[in-house]
Amino acid sequence: MDTLSRLEKTIAQRMFASPDKSYVAKLKSKGLPQIAQKVGEEAVETVIAAMGDDREELVAESADLLMHLLVLLQVKDIPLADVMAELDRREGTSGLEEKASRSE
Numbered sequence: 064m065d066t067l068s069r070l071e072k073t074i075a076q077r078m079f080a081s082p083d084k085s086y087v088a089k090l091k092s093k094g095l096p097q098i099a100q101k102v103g104e105e106a107v108e109t110v111i112a113a114m115g116d117d118r119e120e121l122v123a124e125s126a127d128l129l130m131h132l133l134v135l136l137q138v139k140d141i142p143l144a145d146v147m148a149e150l151d152r153r154e155g156t157s158g159l160e161e162k163a164s165r166s167e
């Protein structure tokens with residue numbers, strides 16, 4: 064099993080843990096708006112890291128972003144496999160071609 068799939072499974076299990084003992088459970092207890100906001104914050108922190116030259120910082124912020132996105136998907140009951148399937152569906156289609164086809 065790959066890392067993201069393992070983390071998805073762990074997050075699904077931790078959802079039901081005590082918020083005192085689990086960051087995932089604590090985040091879930093705050094509700095969807097707070098979780099979505101946290102994803103936004105992690106995205107902004109990733110962008111800020113990308114504008115700097117600290118490679119480790121960008122790796123760490125990217126990990127935070129992916130982790131929080133997985134929590135959001137879990138709360139919205141969307142399996143990671145659905146996101147992967149959407150990426151698979153897009154595979155081989157140039158983003159530029161796809162954009163051009165939208166304006167036709």
Ligand SMILES: N=c1c2ncn([C@@H]3O[C@H](COP(=O)(O)OP(=O)(O)OP(=O)(O)O)[C@@H](O)[C@H]3O)c2ncn1[C@@H]1O[C@H](COP(=O)(O)O)[C@@H](O)[C@H]1O
Pocket residue numbers: 070073074077084085086087088101126127130
């Ligand atoms: N990968 C992660 C992971 N990445 C980041 N974080 C936490 O995400 C939080 C976000 O950090 P920030 O600095 O942005 O914010 P903060 O000030 O600490 O938190 P806020 O109070 O502002 O929300 C930190 O508490 C990190 O420890 C993670 N917490 C958990 N996991 C994974 O989730 C699993 C389950 O964790 P628990 O639910 O805590 O058991 C763990 O075994 C890990 O595999």
